[in-house]
Amino acid sequence: xxxxxxxxxxxxxxxxxxxxxxxxxxxxxxxxxxxxxxxxxxxxxxxxxxxxxxxxxxxxxxxxxxxxxxxxxxxxxxxxxxxxxxxxxxxxxxxxxxxxxxxxxxxxxxxxxxxxxxxxxxxxxxxxxxxxxxxxxxxxxxxxxxxxxxxxxxxxxxxxxxxxxxxxxxxxxxxxxxxxxxxxxxxxxxxxxxxxxxxxxxxxxxxxxxxxxxxxxxxxxxxxxxxxxxxxxxxxxxxxxxxxxxxxxxxxxxxxxxxxxxxxxxxxxxxxxxxxxxxxxxxxxxxxxxxxxxxxxxxxxxxxxxxxxxxxxxxxxxxxxxxxxxxxxxxxxxxxxxxxxxxxxxxxxxxxxxxxxxxxxxxxxxxxxxxxxxxxxxxxxxxxxxxxxxxxxxxxxxxxxxxxxxxxxxxxxxxxxxxxxxxxx
Amino acid sequence: xxxxxxxxxxxxxxxxxxxxxxxxxxxxxxxxxxxxxxxxxxxxxxxxxxxxxxxxxxxxxxxxxxxxxxxxxxxxxxxxxxxxxxxxxxxxxxxxxxxxxxxxxxxxxxxxxxxxxxxxxxxxxxxxxxxxxxxxxxxxxxxxxxxxx
Numbered sequence: 369x370x371x372x373x374x375x376x377x378x379x380x381x382x383x384x385x386x387x388x389x390x391x392x393x394x395x396x397x398x399x400x401x402x403x404x405x406x407x408x409x410x411x412x413x414x415x416x417x418x419x420x421x422x423x424x425x426x427x428x429x430x431x432x433x434x435x436x437x438x439x440x441x442x443x444x445x446x447x448x449x450x451x452x453x454x455x456x457x458x459x460x461x462x463x464x465x466x467x468x469x470x471x472x473x474x475x476x477x478x479x480x481x482x483x484x485x486x487x488x489x490x491x492x493x494x495x496x497x498x499x500x501x502x503x504x505x506x507x508x509x510x511x512x513x514x515x516x517x518x519x520x521x522x523x524x525x526x527x528x529x530x531x532x533x534x535x536x537x538x539x540x541x542x543x544x545x546x547x548x549x550x551x552x553x554x555x556x557x558x559x560x561x562x563x564x565x566x567x568x569x570x571x572x573x574x575x576x577x578x579x580x581x582x583x584x585x586x587x588x589x590x591x592x593x594x595x596x597x598x599x600x601x602x603x604x605x606x607x608x609x610x611x612x613x614x615x616x617x618x619x620x621x622x623x624x625x626x627x628x629x630x631x632x633x634x635x636x637x638x639x640x641x642x643x644x645x646x647x648x649x650x651x652x653x654x655x656x657x658x659x660x661x662x663x664x665x666x667x668x669x670x671x672x673x674x675x676x677x678x679x680x681x682x683x684x685x686x687x688x689x690x691x692x693x694x695x696x697x698x699x700x701x702x703x704x705x706x707x708x709x710x711x712x713x714x715x716x717x718x719x720x721x722x723x724x725x726x727x728x729x730x731x732x733x734x735x736x737x738x739x740x741x742x743x744x745x746x747x748x749x750x751x752x753x754x755x756x757x758x759x760x761x762x763x764x765x766x767x768x769x770x771x772x773x774x775x776x777x778x779x780x781x782x783x784x785x786x787x788x789x790x791x792x793x
Numbered sequence: 794x795x796x797x798x799x800x801x802x803x804x805x806x807x808x809x810x811x812x813x814x815x816x817x818x819x820x821x822x823x824x825x826x827x828x829x830x831x832x833x834x835x836x837x838x839x840x841x842x843x844x845x846x847x848x849x850x851x852x853x854x855x856x857x858x859x860x861x862x863x864x865x866x867x868x869x870x871x872x873x874x875x876x877x878x879x880x881x882x883x884x885x886x887x888x889x890x891x892x893x894x895x896x897x898x899x900x901x902x903x904x905x906x907x908x909x910x911x912x913x914x915x916x917x918x919x920x921x922x923x924x925x926x927x928x929x930x931x932x933x934x935x936x937x938x939x940x941x942x
Contacts, residue, residue: 731837731862731926732800739796747837761838761860790796791863792805 369680369688371773377680378771380405391741394776399559399587399720399767400745401609404673408612411672415665422661424638438664441671442654445619448674449585449604450595455627457620457654458667462586463509465605465620466553468633468657469582470513473551474520475631488629492580496522499548501579503565504530504757505558508750510584514553523550530757534561534710541573549579556588560751560765561710562693562717564588567599575600580626586610589619590677590769591718592686596621608666612673617666620657627653634659677770685770689719692768692777696721699781705788709758720767722749725784727793730762736790737764740783798916799923800863807910808863813873819856821846828940830933834925839865843933845876847941852876852884855934862926864917869930871910881938887911888935895924 378384381403386393395403415437421430423438446456459465477493479485494500500514504527518525528541536554545552552574557564567583574581583604588594590611596604603626608617622630632639632650636659641649650656677685698713700706705726711717725733734746745765748755755761766780787793821827825846833840839861846854855873859866876884887907891914894903899919903912917927 729862731839731923732864735799735920735923736796791800792809 369684374773388741394742396766397743397745398769408669408672412665412669415668441667444671450597451621457657459618459620461607461618462605466513470517471633472630479631494521494523498523498550500551501526503528503554505754534563545573545577549577552579553582555584557718559587560722560749562720563710571600593682608670613670614666617663617670636660693717693719695777703785722763722765728791730764733764801913803913804867807867807870812870816856816858822853825853826941828937830936832929832933841930841933845937852879864926868927872930875909888931
């Protein structure tokens, strides 16, 4: 990709074409939420204009059509991550996907204790003495559900520490992940450090220990080619709104044999076979985990977003954003008083950079950038333990996507260079 | 609305001076009744712990510790100076007035007679995301006053 192509891409994103505080908007907050191309907005509109109906029920024409596009969308998302159709579960977002998983796992313990389910289910139950392993860099969404699962089951939560340069202490990971580990959950790419974690090594450690391996793909699925089978993870989650789709839709991938054994999290309509006054039998995955009327238009729109990304080429998007990330870090490192979190310039990172400006609080940095039409994220980016580990409470983060040019990065850098002087720091 | 109306010089100066900061180093005067309040803005991590010492219906001292943006730190600094020597009733009146200005989205002007340097925060009311930053120490003072009563 090059700037000329990005300028063409930008025509597909109406929201980017506006002035903010009198200046052309530079949107560098896609790590929080991304913008929608017309094809996605139109896919959702077309669904409501032509096909809106509840899926998997009713014999009428619209219901059949709605069901068809809804399930086609699932196949699109399965293909997008290299999964099978039945392994692709709709969620509201990654947070819900991780909570679904954590609750399904604690339900496995409750079922096993009452003799419900088979031997395979028993093996998934957690008990005191078992360990859940996460990393110090996790987003709260991939941390708190595990804290609470540990609380409910009596299992212990352990952390793989982060080195000063943001990399995981793999030497320690090998000691921490062991025969007590039942779940290993970690992020593919850090939303703060921009670092890409060594998935294969971690998966090897997790599987050697007999643990379930859970991948938070929120910052990878939208930005680089993702193949869950090739990575050999057991579960993966990501959110639609970070990959050009609307809010309210996400995906949980799970290996078929695991999804079919796990008890459901939410129960109700659409996920059952036989219901009596006393109890119910459940459908296999994916319906097993999709109680109630689903997020149909959002699923259709997410598939349109995935198609947009696939047509542009995830490999090419990844390389372009990596270049933008390098441009950010190299530029930031050249500004006095700036500390960039994570890998130094020249080391691999995705297209985002979080940084601290000496003597100026991140909230003030963000306000200053906004006055120049530049949108960034400020705060702890839902990663308080990581910030504490790095001796900070809040940082500023710029995160790029396929619609950002090198000019966007340069305007951002020029503005950051003026921050300290403005605040007399 | 320009950025300079938000970040007035007086605010930048107070954000560095941080008058009244240093809880541990400040002893409450003898014979005062004290109240202390901790306030946190989970959105941005701004944090203020503020102690007020009251004697015979008057504010004898305000001391605080905090971490946060320039608006929140300057606001705590201005409040510490302003409150000195006020009666409890006057400080409550100032807090109510400050809150009214900050929540007005630019519609209510600050009374410099009553609010002194704090009138400089009038511009913050146009930045909805920053109102909490300016309010945090004042909310802490109100809570601390109620405890000291």
